[in-house]
Amino acid sequence: MAIAARIAVQNSKLSLMLDPAHFRTRNLSFILKQPARNRVCVLIWVLSCVFISCSPTGPRPVTIFAAASLKETISELSNEFEKSGRKTQVQFDASSTLARQIQQGALADVFITAAPEWLESMRILDRFDWLSNRLVIVVPLNDKSSFRLRNMKSLALANEQVPAGKYARAAFAHLHIPIPERTIYGSSVRDVLFIVAKGGAEAGVVYATDAATAPELGVAFTFPEESHPRIVYSVGLLRPEGKEFYDLLQARPEAATKHGFIDIRKQ
Amino acid sequence: MNSIQLSLSVGFAATLLTLPLAILAAWFLEKTDSKARPILQILITLPLVLPPVVIGYLLLALFSPSGKVGSTLQWLGAPVAFHWLGAVVSAAVVGFPLFVTSISLSMREIDARLERISASLGASRLQTFFRITLPLAWPGILSGAALAFARGLGEFGATIILAGRIPGQTETIPLAIYAELDSPGGETKIAWLVFASIAICVILILVSRIFQGLHKRKMESES
16 A cells, blocks of 8 residues: 555646746646656655545543553453453553653553552542552572672662652662762663673662562562652552542552562551 | 763664775775675665664674673673664764765766876775865765764664663663653653763754765865
8 A cells, every 4th residue: 555655746847847847837737747657656655645534533442551560460450440341551661760651641540559649640530559568678599699789890779750769779788888980770670680680780779579570680679668758559540431540550559469568548 | 871872882882883895895895896796885874774672682692691792792891782882883883884875976976087086196995085076075075974873872772772772871862762751750851861861862964964065075176
């Protein structure tokens, strides 16, 4: 289709350029005087444009923006939710990245963030605090025994604005552990996991639940809870269309605790 | 600003690194009649059209410290993955097709009779290359270098996967902009970086065009 359109455009352009008389007269009737082949090409091009612009659009799926660490939990819940017949569309990334996208106009019905502060600058219909988590240092399984907390040569951290990165910086400062000079920044907590798994850094700071998803990595250190601000996953309802999914999250904390998250109401 | 300097040095290193390879590849494509040429042509064009993220993924698979090549390089003291060299390699790979294309175009326009005369006077292939082909092709080489430099400067997808974001080491302009998007008040820094990239690229395009013009004049004076 695209090729046909291109040929059509090229053909029509070519024949226009070849005949300078058409430019002098400024009379658009020359379009009708084109050879049949060119007219067919132009027609195909016009029809394909119309066809593209009329592509079918169904009802809008329920759009969920979720913190990267919730990937497994929310994927399972959205699959379950889809059995009710409504489509979902889930986007996982760092809470800070998702918050910026929402602030800049991205359409989201439900937003699940790993730091409640991102909900504060947003217009929300309703919210609740859902889960908590623990912060850990992961290393490749082979290096677990040789790991020394105060002697790290390289470290993978989430970006400054990403909740996992903020919690990690607070914990390092609280425990007076120097952050190694060679620090690789991941765009989300899952990116940190990827960097450590690929050998980019000796160790990385992630949530306990993320560490559990990477079989080749092991937990070398768990930060004490008082070393960083409490980790709180909050759920915000941004549009009425997300109400059913929002209610499902509230009703099913066990879908998350199964993966190692902590139910905040039981804490 | 740090990332602008870094981008320039990464681009410069990448261009310098690929310069001999690009000349060799262009010469092979234009001045030989080997059967391997179509294959080489495809291989050279590939980075131009392949998604940069795919390039980054393939490079990481090759250079990852957990692999053979990566661990050997690390042992040699030149790790590529998650290192300054990784940013250079990414920039080099994506800039290479533009580099080679520009050189082969200028080599194609060299009057083949000059090279044949050189051979008939007893010059070896190597002598002909250094005395005839290279002196006539140099404006095309520099024009290609400017284009490859400009393309490498802006590489994001391959760089973020192969080199990661390490401020001062691999955080080039596009990576710095991406990181600043999240931080409140990052707009001024982004504005500067955007302005700098446009300015650098405009200059490079102009440089490339100047050399193209030079090449054209050279060709006209030869014939």
